Amino acid sequence: MYSFKNDYSEGAHPKILNALLETNLVQDEGYGEDRYSRKAIELIKRKIGSNDVDIHFISGGTQTNLIAISAFLRPHEAAIAVSSGHILGHETGAIEATGHKILSVEGRDGKLTPTDIQGVLDGHPDEHMVKPKLVYISNSTEIGSIYTKHELQTLHDFCQNNQLILYMDGARLGSALCSEENDLQLSDLPELVDAFYIGGTKNGALIGEALVISTDSLKEDFRYHIKQKGALLAKGRLMGIQFLELFRDNLFFDLATHANKMAGLLREELSNSQINFLTHSPSNQLFPILPNSLIAELQNKYSFHIWEKVDSDTSAIRLVTSWATKEEEVVGFIEELKMVLRGISV
Amino acid sequence: MYSFKNDYSEGAHPKILNALLETNLVQDEGYGEDRYSRKAIELIKRKIGSNDVDIHFISGGTQTNLIAISAFLRPHEAAIAVSSGHILGHETGAIEATGHKILSVEGRDGKLTPTDIQGVLDGHPDEHMVKPKLVYISNSTEIGSIYTKHELQTLHDFCQNNQLILYMDGARLGSALCSEENDLQLSDLPELVDAFYIGGTKNGALIGEALVISTDSLKEDFRYHIKQKGALLAKGRLMGIQFLELFRDNLFFDLATHANKMAGLLREELSNSQINFLTHSPSNQLFPILPNSLIAELQNKYSFHIWEKVDSDTSAIRLVTSWATKEEEVVGFIEELKMVLRGISV
Amino acid sequence: MYSFKNDYSEGAHPKILNALLETNLVQDEGYGEDRYSRKAIELIKRKIGSNDVDIHFISGGTQTNLIAISAFLRPHEAAIAVSSGHILGHETGAIEATGHKILSVEGRDGKLTPTDIQGVLDGHPDEHMVKPKLVYISNSTEIGSIYTKHELQTLHDFCQNNQLILYMDGARLGSALCSEENDLQLSDLPELVDAFYIGGTKNGALIGEALVISTDSLKEDFRYHIKQKGALLAKGRLMGIQFLELFRDNLFFDLATHANKMAGLLREELSNSQINFLTHSPSNQLFPILPNSLIAELQNKYSFHIWEKVDSDTSAIRLVTSWATKEEEVVGFIEELKMVLRGISV
Amino acid sequence: MYSFKNDYSEGAHPKILNALLETNLVQDEGYGEDRYSRKAIELIKRKIGSNDVDIHFISGGTQTNLIAISAFLRPHEAAIAVSSGHILGHETGAIEATGHKILSVEGRDGKLTPTDIQGVLDGHPDEHMVKPKLVYISNSTEIGSIYTKHELQTLHDFCQNNQLILYMDGARLGSALCSEENDLQLSDLPELVDAFYIGGTKNGALIGEALVISTDSLKEDFRYHIKQKGALLAKGRLMGIQFLELFRDNLFFDLATHANKMAGLLREELSNSQINFLTHSPSNQLFPILPNSLIAELQNKYSFHIWEKVDSDTSAIRLVTSWATKEEEVVGFIEELKMVLRGISV
Known part of the structure; x- marks a missing residue:
């Protein structure tokens, strides 16, 4: 997890x-x-x-x-x-x-x-x-x-x-x-x-x-x-x-830059998957709006906060990256998300 | 110092x-x-x-x-x-x-x-x-x-x-x-x-x-x-x-025991040198009463708090030992003190 | 006043x-x-x-x-x-x-x-x-x-x-x-x-x-x-x-009853004059909504709080009655209000 | 009382x-x-x-x-x-x-x-x-x-x-x-x-x-x-x-002057009776030191605070005068006190 x-x-x-x-x-x-x-x-x-x-x-x-x-x-x-x-x-x-x-x-x-x-x-x-x-x-x-x-x-x-x-x-x-x-x-x-x-x-x-x-x-x-x-x-x-x-x-800035880069990866790939965001965030916290069923699937492998209910079917979650976030985990998360999305749309 | x-x-x-x-x-x-x-x-x-x-x-x-x-x-x-x-x-x-x-x-x-x-x-x-x-x-x-x-x-x-x-x-x-x-x-x-x-x-x-x-x-x-x-x-x-x-x-107790042992060394040697204490302390803080001139000498090599004035010639200082106190420094302090004491009494 | x-x-x-x-x-x-x-x-x-x-x-x-x-x-x-x-x-x-x-x-x-x-x-x-x-x-x-x-x-x-x-x-x-x-x-x-x-x-x-x-x-x-x-x-x-x-x-209740009675008089007459209220108040505070010009006229003879702006032409005022409110002043207020209202509508 | x-x-x-x-x-x-x-x-x-x-x-x-x-x-x-x-x-x-x-x-x-x-x-x-x-x-x-x-x-x-x-x-x-x-x-x-x-x-x-x-x-x-x-x-x-x-x-000052005058009466008469005071008070609070037995007697007719124990036989009481203090009550208090004192000394 x-x-x-x-x-x-x-x-x-x-x-x-x-x-x-x-x-x-x-x-x-x-x-x-x-x-x-x-x-x-x-x-x-x-x-x-x-x-x-x-x-x-x-x-x-x-x-x-x-x-x-x-x-x-x-x-x-x-x-x-x-x-x-x-x-x-x-x-x-x-x-x-x-x-x-x-x-x-x-x-x-x-x-x-x-x-x-x-x-x-x-x-x-x-x-x-x-x-x-x-x-x-x-x-x-x-x-x-x-x-x-x-x-x-x-x-x-x-x-x-x-x-x-x-x-x-x-x-x-x-x-x-x-x-x-x-x-x-x-x-x-x-x-x-x-x-x-x-x-x-x-x-x-x-x-x-x-x-x-x-x-x-x-x-x-x-x-x-x-x-x-x-x-x-x-x-x-x-x-x-x-x-x-x-x-x-420059460590303070290097660490923040890494966190932002990891958030950028997530933002880009989520956007590519037509996922909307609750807020416009150019920093290390993202609030994508996802179907509740997708959220439930993701929770099997990843932990994150469910931020707020958007409608009866979807909720915004909060994804936070940091100086310690591993790129491979970001990639893994996106792949998992895409896979589940395909399953849902099928 | x-x-x-x-x-x-x-x-x-x-x-x-x-x-x-x-x-x-x-x-x-x-x-x-x-x-x-x-x-x-x-x-x-x-x-x-x-x-x-x-x-x-x-x-x-x-x-x-x-x-x-x-x-x-x-x-x-x-x-x-x-x-x-x-x-x-x-x-x-x-x-x-x-x-x-x-x-x-x-x-x-x-x-x-x-x-x-x-x-x-x-x-x-x-x-x-x-x-x-x-x-x-x-x-x-x-x-x-x-x-x-x-x-x-x-x-x-x-x-x-x-x-x-x-x-x-x-x-x-x-x-x-x-x-x-x-x-x-x-x-x-x-x-x-x-x-x-x-x-x-x-x-x-x-x-x-x-x-x-x-x-x-x-x-x-x-x-x-x-x-x-x-x-x-x-x-x-x-x-x-x-x-x-x-x-x-047992680390918590080992560290405290070391601190007390170092204090014990100081207490014993100070007592042997006929030095009185402001308080009865069986723990890691000692309050010896020393001539002000001796205190001034000691301050050239050691740092400690001057706790309170006792009379016009003497003051109590506070010596604190800890898990990190080095025995050789305690020994050095005592030697220095004895040396200065001899100088004073001469 | x-x-x-x-x-x-x-x-x-x-x-x-x-x-x-x-x-x-x-x-x-x-x-x-x-x-x-x-x-x-x-x-x-x-x-x-x-x-x-x-x-x-x-x-x-x-x-x-x-x-x-x-x-x-x-x-x-x-x-x-x-x-x-x-x-x-x-x-x-x-x-x-x-x-x-x-x-x-x-x-x-x-x-x-x-x-x-x-x-x-x-x-x-x-x-x-x-x-x-x-x-x-x-x-x-x-x-x-x-x-x-x-x-x-x-x-x-x-x-x-x-x-x-x-x-x-x-x-x-x-x-x-x-x-x-x-x-x-x-x-x-x-x-x-x-x-x-x-x-x-x-x-x-x-x-x-x-x-x-x-x-x-x-x-x-x-x-x-x-x-x-x-x-x-x-x-x-x-x-x-x-x-x-x-x-x-029974003084406590008598005084409150008088205050309410005076408010009742105001409420009834204001209602009769087709004036709406900001809130439903059955007690001694009333919040009638009046044309701003009428409010300005009333302020020449009576003091009260302007509670809040309702739209560009009207505001709610607060009228408070008490144990000390005189019935003739309530009557006078209503007459004044009706008179000004007639002037406005003419 | x-x-x-x-x-x-x-x-x-x-x-x-x-x-x-x-x-x-x-x-x-x-x-x-x-x-x-x-x-x-x-x-x-x-x-x-x-x-x-x-x-x-x-x-x-x-x-x-x-x-x-x-x-x-x-x-x-x-x-x-x-x-x-x-x-x-x-x-x-x-x-x-x-x-x-x-x-x-x-x-x-x-x-x-x-x-x-x-x-x-x-x-x-x-x-x-x-x-x-x-x-x-x-x-x-x-x-x-x-x-x-x-x-x-x-x-x-x-x-x-x-x-x-x-x-x-x-x-x-x-x-x-x-x-x-x-x-x-x-x-x-x-x-x-x-x-x-x-x-x-x-x-x-x-x-x-x-x-x-x-x-x-x-x-x-x-x-x-x-x-x-x-x-x-x-x-x-x-x-x-x-x-x-x-x-x-001048009411504020007149009232305080009266209080002080009443305290002055008490002070003078108590002093004349060789009674000592706990504090030097030239204002409207007095702290005479009295035998406990005398205090007990006085308490039958007068109320006042017992301020503090002075020794095993005596205590200081607090006497406060005010704008409302009646001169005849001050006189009465002093007479009572003197009478009891005579009783004690007899």
Whole structure:
């Protein structure tokens, strides 16, 4: 049974494990003040092309989101997210547990537009309601779409004009930036968003996301927040060493490129088989719509999520590829699918 | 510069890294539902001698404390801790950030007694004050002392009679249980405390604590709390694999025994040199009181924390040993100290 | 300028003020333990026909909602509310500020049905999402509708079968129970909901809501929660005296009946003038849909809320009547409206 | 049985009730935007001698403290209070429930000094601990003492130099300012503290405290915080009308002066009878130390709190006077006490 369930089914890229091995017995400071973490931060700053950012390593996505959002907002302020946003429905109310409401809007293709946000602002005029303050977006989104540079620039300008904080969840930022449809650079981000994170867990690391804060007023005392939420790892080096390896050369991008390539293979072959998709996804998550009987057959050999019912006969499934996805398994999956399809059509 | 600063200055025990390597490319479920985590839980249950416990792996000590305590308490309930307790002064208000007050008592030797707790109960008679509900203890304590079985039994009985939850922070439980003065077994704990955790981070793991909940009413829905606090790691296997290795044979206890042995060497030689200690510590943390000039000399070659000023001429330092501490470095430290001492006395 | 803006534009019913005057210099206990509060609680219990309830006086609706909901829920549990629910959009995130998400459903006529709730339960199957636990309803609702006994019984049964807490916001319970379409009795409520409150502020009191808790497991330590949220008034007698007056004879119901009668007058005359309503409201809030030009004219002499735009030419306004509404002002309003209508149609 | 238990045993001063009566049927805006509240704010600003303050009416002391402190602090910041501070032990963890730790220091005479605060700052150097940010003081204090202008100036300067917010709980500010030992003016406060409140509940009002915020950065969006904590009363006029009456002429100060005068009588006569006091209190709370047998006798005719055991034979009791305290009852109490004393000494 091969899994296309997610991009965190394996351990870490071997180069990362190797780096852990090589540095294992070196003594160093705890709590992220070790040489590896410091060096990794310098490296990422260079890749980003800015020294005016603060970077912190945090173990996972929900952890990063809740620490950042609760640190950035005052008690009466709220976040705005598209209805498919991860913080809304898949983080067990982590943001609300820190005291903040999330205002949901429909959006389009899993993305937010200034019009969406303006609607929220219009509906929240006074102190009887929360004050919308932070705009949460994901890139790539939860349904595989990505933001163009123009879309992000437009959002940024709107947020600036309305004193809103723009925050990007980059759990799958690698896949977004390496997508063939992408026109954003990592170095564009500090100017376009107030804070974002570079996802390690879903792109080859064991754990770890690199939170990048570019707006000065959001930087102050940030390590207090990490510690208070229980996320300042004693052996912070575990994340520093991994990010050092991911950004020493081009590994972070190479891994995402591989994931995208595997998704591209699937996308192309599914399209060739006249299969429609629930969403337009140029990244490493695909949502093909398949007959339920076909899904049942595929489940004998492959594991994946059934995303949602489309009609009485068909459902969308989610196929996720990663740095670890094997090309032969992709090929095998397609062959199996084609074979079953032929059987059904006969 | 060799460090006796803490027990998390290195990576992980090589066997643990090896286990990560060997399992690295195996696909498995996320969020701690993988085979390694499940197997590790089974193993620990066997070592504990009970199937009636729930076990969860959480990345660090502060994280574990805040999740457990906030899950166990209702909003108006408070924790009681000794003034040196880790949750009181070294977790950036993590417990208070979840809404709960911690009531501090002086205690003795870093430990709590029924008399201490009774005093707190007497001082909190009604709804104008918080309701004391959870007793937080550490074993070994923050100043190196350990609980005897009798002391723990007494605390347990008192808590039972007063509807109090007894929770043990086991960041350094390995060192406590392997101390020469210890008369507790791991298997005694489920009957003596309502919940406790087995510290991995400070005993050879990269990250990870195993929270053991023995009281039924505290078990319900616990995974929700882990997720809500951002601590349900996508690659939960990272902790499962490590604990599997720690408890497959006797590694967890072997590592703690080594740490204690190194501490024992230091303790003996320091005592022989007529050096007094701030606290009675039979575990892997020692607090010798040294002349300030000696401390300054030692700092040229060794790193450690200066714990507190004792008088104008002397201070207590903290020396911590671990699974990774090298005997030759301990010997070297003692020789250096003796040499400097001779210089001073001359 | 006469106001139909809300039911809290005046002070208190004169009988209530009188009671405050008469008791003013009597010394008594603080924090709601005075004779008046105790007697008022006994009286309400008698009216409810049950001794098995706990009753607490709390200053306002948002305060009551946030104290009750945060006391009833564990950290990972969420409330369910209809999209027009007061806690969702008009309490500045008060519930989220205590850590709990509110799950919004569309509902119908401002009311929830088991089907709505089942949909929420189906969408929240595991620990990656909050656990829906409390169902929040208002009676009368925010758009003036009321629950029938059958509807409430059905909700109650569904909640019981699904281990859900059913909580009723009774800010305008008086108006609901005195509506001509109502078939519920105050004495039905303890069996049909786990907790509810009897709104005083919007039915003749200066401040004060009487929270009634009927389910035993929700009663424990409740005064701690009131105090912790800053709502245990030193001079709790202020609320006790008022509720004593409201329930000594029939004042509470008389006042609501008057408010409903005034709303009835408006409803009838507006209907006679072929004016449609945004919602079916048999209680003291009406939402007639009027031409914008007519609204502008009326605003010269009357104040009220413009509720929502209906199309480019018309909007719904909200007219609220109360215990203090004067019949001659209602008559005047109708005459003015008819006069303007004639002008428009000419 | 006459009560010296507290200063909130009666209703309100008759002039205040009268004002409620006179304005009762006037329609006005809700939520504190009525003419009475606005006028009361203008009046208080004039008495304070500053237009650069924001003033908000909030129902009680705990409510005011928790709203102000949670609005002023970021999540990782903590308050500092003297060990007898009301927020520490008598508000059911209300501050912690908003996420903030309170750091307790011993202080002297119920008051804080720069030395106390410096000690806290020294002990909280980094992100492993909370960041001390707000200094909470009460005037008069919980044990009856008052701050001199010099003491307050010194605290103010220290706080300014250390970026600390200085907040004064003025539950009994009236009594403090009208004390014979006082050298502070109401108009001094905006320059000496960042925020303070003028207590109404304990000085003749039914409910209500007037929070005065003088530091600009603390003013923003404050009404959101009041609403979010459930404290924005629909009939905010209830507080506006009362404060208007308290500050229209000199009522606020007259009432406090009466309370102090009654306390002065008690103090003088007790001193004449060679009775010692637990604390030096020049305000309306006295803590005489009496033989336990005398206390038992007095309790037959008077109610008051037994404050603390002093030795095996004596205890300190708390006697509180108020605007409503009758001189003949004070005289009666003293006579009774003297009579019993004579009995004892015979």
